[in-house]
Amino acid sequence: MTDVIVIGGGVIGLSIAWELSGCGLSVRVLEQGQFGREASWAGAGMLPPGNLAKAETPEARLRGATHQLWPDWSKGLTSVTGMENGFTRCGAIEVRFPDDGALGEWKNGLDGLNAEEVLVETLGVSEIKQRFPALSSEISHAYFLPDFCQVRNPRHLKALQIGCMMRGVELVAGSPVRKIETNGGRVETVHAGGINHRAAEFVFAGGAWTGELLSQLGIGLEIEPIKGQIVLLRTGQPLFRSVIQVGREYLVPRNDGRILIGSTEERAGFDKRNTAEAVGELIRFAERLVPGMKDAEFERCWAGLRPYASTDRPYIGRLPQLHNASIAAGHFRYGLHLSPITGVLIRQILLKQKVQLPDDCRVVPGIDPISFW
Numbered sequence: 001m002t003d004v005i006v007i008g009g010g011v012i013g014l015s016i017a018w019e020l021s022g023c024g025l026s027v028r029v030l031e032q033g034q035f036g037r038e039a040s041w042a043g044a045g046m047l048p049p050g051n052l053a054k055a056e057t058p059e060a061r062l063r064g065a066t067h068q069l070w071p072d073w074s075k076g077l078t079s080v081t082g083m084e085n086g087f088t089r090c091g092a093i094e095v096r097f098p099d100d101g102a103l104g105e106w107k108n109g110l111d112g113l114n115a116e117e118v119l120v121e122t123l124g125v126s127e128i129k130q131r132f133p134a135l136s137s138e139i140s141h142a143y144f145l146p147d148f149c150q151v152r153n154p155r156h157l158k159a160l161q162i163g164c165m166m167r168g169v170e171l172v173a174g175s176p177v178r179k180i181e182t183n184g185g186r187v188e189t190v191h192a193g194g195i196n197h198r199a200a201e202f203v204f205a206g207g208a209w210t211g212e213l214l215s216q217l218g219i220g221l222e223i224e225p226i227k228g229q230i231v232l233l234r235t236g237q238p239l240f241r242s243v244i245q246v247g248r249e250y251l252v253p254r255n256d257g258r259i260l261i262g263s264t265e266e267r268a269g270f271d272k273r274n275t276a277e278a279v280g281e282l283i284r285f286a287e288r289l290v291p292g293m294k295d296a297e298f299e300r301c302w303a304g305l306r307p308y309a310s311t312d313r314p315y316i317g318r319l320p321q322l323h324n325a326s327i328a329a330g331h332f333r334y335g336l337h338l339s340p341i342t343g344v345l346i347r348q349i350l351l352k353q354k355v356q357l358p359d360d361c362r363v364v365p366g367i368d369p370i371s372f373w
């Protein structure tokens with residue numbers, strides 16, 4: 001019998017499969033559509049810095065722990081597959097215009113990072129001009145995060161798929177799990193594509209679809225899709241090399257002159273269409289921030305569905321009352337970044353190893369007695 005069946009082949013499901021297969025477990029991943037083509041493909045690939053040693057909230061601990069893991073995680077994947085995923089320490093600048101009314105938020109962000117002792121440089125107006133000449137001269141406030149990284153997520157997902165296959169993981173596409181059968185406090189089978197799949201352990205990693213799937217077990221985890229639209233432009237020469245952020249909106253430069261403009265946050269159910277209004281606003285945002293982008297070529301746009309958990313943090317751990325079922329879902333805006341630590345935590349839980357993060361991350365309000373990381 002297969003050791004572990006993972007339901008969902010996004011970055012979370014594939015990272016879990018990669019980690020577990022690396023420990024010698026037999027793993028099968030069931031994906032309803034194509035592997036890595038939902039939120040994980042649509043994302044921008046930003047990987048913000050953290051510092052586990054000084055982190056005081058569950059969010060900061062997860063961020064700090066995953067930040068430590070990324071370089072080796074990436075190297076390990078490349079050494080097995082020979083594929084480059086574009087992981088790079090590109091840095092990010094967080095900026096504000098003087099009139100945008102959100103300087104308090106910018107200052108709080110800076111204070112939080114300083115308290116965490118994350119490497120951060122506050123820049124004066126002349127330094128902004130000198131180091132980021134492409135930025136609008138209106139920008140009045142900026143700090144720079146040298147340890148901010150990025151990954152080309154579509155490439156990373158390809159590498160994960162290849163790496164999993166090389167480790168013997170069975171990747172089954174076009175296999176929507178619709179029915180879950182339990183017996184005596186255990187998941188016995190999941191039905192997908194006309195087949196009953198059995199395993200010793202099951203991990204539910206279905207992104208924005210996970211809440212709906214688990215509702216048939218009477219487990220009320222609220223995970224909803226939040227649509228994010230992205231526009232991709234192309235400039236001849238790269239205009240800048242670091243990520244530029246203004247709160248929740250950003251420009252992510254790829255090293256080939258492409259620039260991603262993101263992103264919206266919309267409650268639109270499972271609708272992934274791009275809208276003229278959102279695309280227009282994103283382009284105007286980019287032009288105001290970096291005036292040179294007016295000449296950029298429009299390449300394409302897309303949208304993805306972030307899995308948002310109403311608890312405001314991902315569910316990673318054992319499901320209640322089921323001895324052989326776990327969940328890893330609800331990573332919202334940070335699933336690419338949190339994928340290595342999620343893989344590691346699920347491995348620690350399944351193999352009954354010491355779980356790496358402290359106990360006070362465990363309780364998720366209203367859903368006791370789930371034992372979470």
Ligand SMILES: Cc1cc2nc3c(=O)[nH]c(=O)nc-3n(C[C@H](O)[C@H](O)[C@H](O)COP(=O)(O)OP(=O)(O)OC[C@H]3O[C@@H](n4cnc5c(N)ncnc54)[C@H](O)[C@@H]3O)c2cc1C
Pocket residue numbers: 007008009010011012013030031032033034035036037038039040041042043044045046047175176177178205206207208209210213227228229230262263303304305306307328329330331332333334335336337338
């Ligand atoms: C516009 C945008 C920008 C983003 N930018 C970033 C970023 O810069 N950095 C970052 O860290 N994160 C970012 N994110 C968030 C990140 O993409 C997500 O948090 C992450 O991809 C979630 O991964 P996942 O594997 O849980 O979900 P998904 O990638 O959605 O994968 C879930 C998979 O499960 C499958 N599935 C669902 N139900 C079933 C079923 N019943 N049977 C079989 N298969 C099933 C789905 O088909 C899907 O392939 C962004 C997201 C968007 C939309």
